[in-house]
Amino acid sequence: MKQLGEASRATVVRDIGYMRDFFRAPVIYDRELNGYSYDPNEPSFELPGLFFNESELFALLASEQILESVQPGVLAPKLGPLKARIRQLLAESGHDADTVAERVHIQHFASRRSDPDLFAAITAAVLAGHVLEIDYHARGRDEQTRRSAHGARLVHYRANWYLLAWCERARALRLFSLERIRTTRKTGQHAEVPADRPDLNRFVGASFGIFSGEARHWARIRFSPETARWVADEHWHSDQIGYWKEDGRYELQVPYSDPTELLMEVLRHGPEAEILAPEELREQARRQLQSALARYDNPAGPGA
Numbered sequence: 334m335k336q337l338g339e340a341s342r343a344t345v346v347r348d349i350g351y352m353r354d355f356f357r358a359p360v361i362y363d364r365e366l367n368g369y370s371y372d373p374n375e376p377s378f379e380l381p382g383l384f385f386n387e388s389e390l391f392a393l394l395a396s397e398q399i400l401e402s403v404q405p406g407v408l409a410p411k412l413g414p415l416k417a418r419i420r421q422l423l424a425e426s427g428h429d430a431d432t433v434a435e436r437v438h439i440q441h442f443a444s445r446r447s448d449p450d451l452f453a454a455i456t457a458a459v460l461a462g463h464v465l466e467i468d469y470h471a472r473g474r475d476e477q478t479r480r481s482a483h484g485a486r487l488v489h490y491r492a493n494w495y496l497l498a499w500c501e502r503a504r505a506l507r508l509f510s511l512e513r514i515r516t517t518r519k520t521g522q523h524a525e526v527p528a529d530r531p532d533l534n535r536f537v538g539a540s541f542g543i544f545s546g547e548a549r550h551w552a553r554i555r556f557s558p559e560t561a562r563w564v565a566d567e568h569w570h571s572d573q574i575g576y577w578k579e580d581g582r583y584e585l586q587v588p589y590s591d592p593t594e595l596l597m598e599v600l601r602h603g604p605e606a607e608i609l610a611p612e613e614l615r616e617q618a619r620r621q622l623q624s625a626l627a628r629y630d631n632p633a634g635p636g637a
Contacts, residue, residue: 355418444492447511454517455496459484464522465498468515478502482509483524485533497533499526506536548588552595553610556583560605569598584609592617 349369352358359375362368458465465484470477482498485506489495494511506526526533536547556564561583565575574586589595592614599606600621608615 445510445512447494447514451514451517452494452511455484455511455514456487458517458519458524459487459496462524464520464524466518466520467509469509470513470515472510472513477515480507480509481520482507483526485524485526497536499524506533547590549590550588550611550614552587552589552592552599552608552614554585554587554599555607555609556585556602557605558582560602564602589614596621 349360353360359372360369361372363370455465457463463484465482467480467482468477469480480503481501482496483501484496484498486497487494488497488508496509496511496514498507498509499505500507555578558581561577561581564585565577565583569585570587572588575583577583587595596614596618599608600618608618
């Protein structure tokens with residue numbers, strides 16, 4: 334191995350460039366000393382002690398594919414330099430980065446695409462802590478309203494993006510589907526909801542689903558032995574309680590507030606799932622199943 338004094342000028346220049354470009358080291362050239370040093374006007378800096386092995390590089394490339402697939406076009410300019418560097422390191426290790434990328438495939442289902450420009454504007458406002466005025470079309474009421482949204486977080490849930498914000502009109506926290514936001518306007522105001530506000534976590538994580546807020550009930554659901562093999566490995570909520578029955582069935586308990594999303598999740602299992610409690614939730618499931626059955630009992634048949 335060469336000693337420091339044996340390094341060529343080209344090697345030193347390349348290493349300094351590497352420190353600047355890859356590690357963002359504040360290295361400057363001093364004309365008087367005819368040498369390089371850390372910029373004394375910059376904050377304290379030290380080279381990181383973490384270096385990537387091959388498996389970590391593959392994971393980074395896979396992560397880039399996942400991030401880009403989440404919202405194509407929005408992250409590309411920011412991820413471009415990192416992606417190029419990862420590909421360079423992979424090439425130096427003797428692997429084809431294109432082949433690696435082709436073997437990582439993300440299949441989306443029922444995802445809803447938002448406008449890239451609006452996505453970028455909303456992201457910038459949330460990160461900067463600014464208030465946005467938005468025109469929002471709500472699916473449930475089929476109406477468009479104008480809101481002043483104090484953006485707190487961007488939430489990616491089940492392949493779709495939501496803006497969690499304090500709504501001046503509602504005087505409460507609200508979730509806005511990004512693809513339903515028609516226009517945005519900057520207000521210049523500072524958002525009043527800090528990103529680390531404790532009730533933000535309670536709003537999005539206290540109960541099953543994302544549209545419910547703090548949990549008020551617990552659901553008890555029983556699954557058949559066949560379906561239990563899958564459900565037992567699923568994570569429905571951080572506070573869920575699950576246990577096996579002697580006959581091979583599986584019972585799951587989860588906290589919830591608004592039953593809409595929970596009912597959708599249970600009913601997708603058809604006759605393999607049964608809500609045991611509370612009685613109100615069981616009755617709601619029964620009415621939905623009866624309504625669905627009535628459509629199939631219609632003697633007019635398809636296309637009527």
